[in-house]
Amino acid sequence: MSSIPNEFPISLKSWPASKKDDSSALPTLIARINFERGGFKDISEESLRQEIAEAEAGGEDGSSEEEEEEEEEPDRVKEVMAARDEILGQIETANQAAGQALDFISLLLSKDNPVQAAVSMSPALKELVGTGTLGATKLNGPQTTPALRENNRQVAKGWKVQNLNKTVDNILASATKLEREIETETKYWEQVLAVSTSGWAVCRLPGERHTLGVRYGFSEAAPMFKNQSLAALRRKPDGSLSLDQGIMSTEPQALRVRIQVDGVDTGSSSIPMLVAEDAPIESLILQARNAIFTTELWQELNREARTLGALNVRAIDETLIVPLGATERVVLDLAPLVDSPIISPQPSDGIAKAIFLALHLQLCFAHRQNLRRRTQPPPPISSQKRPNPPYNLLRPLITRLNHQQTISALNSLFTSLTTILTSASLSPEPSYTMTHSSPVLPPIPNLSQAEKQMWGLTDRLESILVFRITPNTTLTLTVKTSQYTAAGPIFIVSLNPESELNRTCAAIAYPSHLGLVEEYICYATSCALASHFSSLLTSGGLPLEVEKDKEGKEGWYATAQANVLRKIFQGGKGKQLIFDVKNKKSKDAGKGKGVKLRVGWDFMRHENFGVDGKRAHTEKDRKIGGEGVYEWSDGSKDDMERMWDGGEGEVVRSLVDVIEGAGKWIG
């Protein structure tokens, strides 16, 4: 009400003034009585007095605590209700005041703008007073002096100048900022272009379509790695590029291959250096690519290792252990990139590096096979799940190493035998050849040279060794090592069909392990030698007796034991000659190692080979002449044990001589 000045001549009724709790006001009382007692019908003066008397009496009897307790709560409730009523009342008042002000202004406006005013005027007022009934006029003119006007003008000018200056400053500032932006932006684009021209694939990030990213992963990797292989190229404040790998920016690691003998490192592959933060962006991208390649390689190696238990590959802690022979083993693990590599060369570094490279190549080859598989029309969708076998990374390596070990063991055996037999002047000289079968390339069109190389190194590991011992006997050994069996190499041994050994010393067609093969080879050699020097002299099925003055090398005939020859002298005395080829493998490189050919001869002391049964020859055990042993070996001269009767010189004797000597009758 204070907003309307008092001298204003209006005839509006003022609002009911106070909201004091006037409980004695008649209308309120009547309303209350009606509410409480339902009208005045039942009320008389006497009944009211009675009620009062009762209430006073009953109130005193009741416990005061009850009253107190109850009073507290009702008091609280009453307080809340009172507050609520007050608020409502004040809101009502405010509403009324606002409504009144609106009406007043509308009425004032209704003279000049009746349409608009009619909208905002309340209908009650319209009825009461009508539109257009209030007017207003100016009482006094504007009280501005020229001084005041001049002042205003100055102020306005000042403001204008100030704002113009501000605008100019703003524009200058934006201009410099824009120039800097252009510079940094140009730098950014130059660098991005450089990245793109050096071969990396630059594309938009699928999440933030206004940011460029570089794809540094491999398109044939497993889906898990392909998803991680995108990094954003962000602009640093000075305009240079930074590579943002998002969540995957862990420390880059590299695969480390170590060769260990009895737990001690004897070789290690080198670990690349960590690229500095401010290095050119291409080297950072390259490092990221190598890191994701290593992560994938490690994952696939572990996945494959779970299937290679039969080949003794073990996963212990965070490393993979691959046995590499009797004592050596390969240890694979991940190592973080170092700032300054410590290079101290070790003996088996070469092997470690080779294995490192081979594993990386195998993964690339697996990627290539993935590509071939996915670009061919797929098999139709069927109810069978398509298998997802692990890549062949370690398996071909282990197979090839096993094959090489087998071949080198056999090679050394055969060369030793050939050397010994040559030194024993066996004629014609024995010979030995080894050929490796060429790989069979798969019937895939457009095989690149690299793929052919990989197939060649891992597929069809087969070697054929041919050992010609004597003109009659040739031993052929085929060694096949397959990736897909843990049983080791397959050996196929055969003799040429014309050889006598087929009857006396037949080959074990499929020996199960290398030891057996080597034993057979040695035995076959001794049998071949025996059969070479034997001759058949029979008369009526019984061997002939040889005169004692005949040549030593005549008269030896084959027996049931293929490496033993026997000779019977006239008079019934028999002598036997044993060929023995041994391959001793002992750990200490001292006496007794290597391949040895030993020829021993002695008299058959307890047999009578003669026609005359009475002339059995029994001798006490004493050394008799005409017996001995001779050995050829490929070891050092110290190994040669010679128990030669006559104590002759150190010259290596020929086999023929020895047999000649053995066959003489000295008795």
Next chain:
Amino acid sequence: MHELFLTANIHNEDLSRAVKILQGYCGMKPDIALCRRLMWEGPKIRNNLKGIDPAFIERQVLLKRAYWNSLHQQLVKQSYVVTLIYEVDKSDFGQHGQSPTKNTSVAGCDQLPGTLRWNEIPDPAGNKPVNTRAFIQIENEKSLCSLMQSMGYRFARQVIQESYRFVNGNVIFELSRQMQLQENVEENKSPPNANTPLPPLESLGTFDSEGKWILTATVRVFNGNDPEQVQPAVGELTTTKSEFEGCFDFHMVDRHILDTRVKI
């Protein structure tokens, strides 16, 4: 086997753009192939269809015998148009100067390995948003022409098809166009042999005047009646269709366009 497919049309001017898009989408270079398709029509009779000689089926490799058997069952019920496909090389075209040994016998084609392809008419629309049809494809077979003749089929016509093939997951995209040889009417009726020189590639005309290419997206399913196999196939095709929205318009075709039954 069944194949589910959708088709789109590509204009000749848009060919290189389409190839580039598909190359990027599938992440591979296209397999470009050129082949001769020989259409052989079955006899115009309703009953007593001979089908394939059972002795022939017995002689086949065990792996393929099932296919031959199912083909025989289809051919005995109804006369179809069967296609034989032979791969050719660009160098086989336009060798006019070479001495063709003019034997128009069947033996020529028989020496080459070819593929036999039989398609059923696509299934009626149903509730699937893709075309579905049964098919049998037997690859790397010789003496197919004499087999056709022994069944009483007769050579109808020959077309040359050039195609670009891409693979993405289970979906095979094939962008192909068929061209016809300008042949005389008389030669039309006898089956071609491998020795007849093919005219130069440029002289071949396309079937429709604009030289439009057809792009099909196909998914193959082993058993078309098994919803567990068909569902993922339909899913893949609809995904492909929505991904190429605005670029290629993959749609179903009316089944009667691809009807291979011989009208009697």
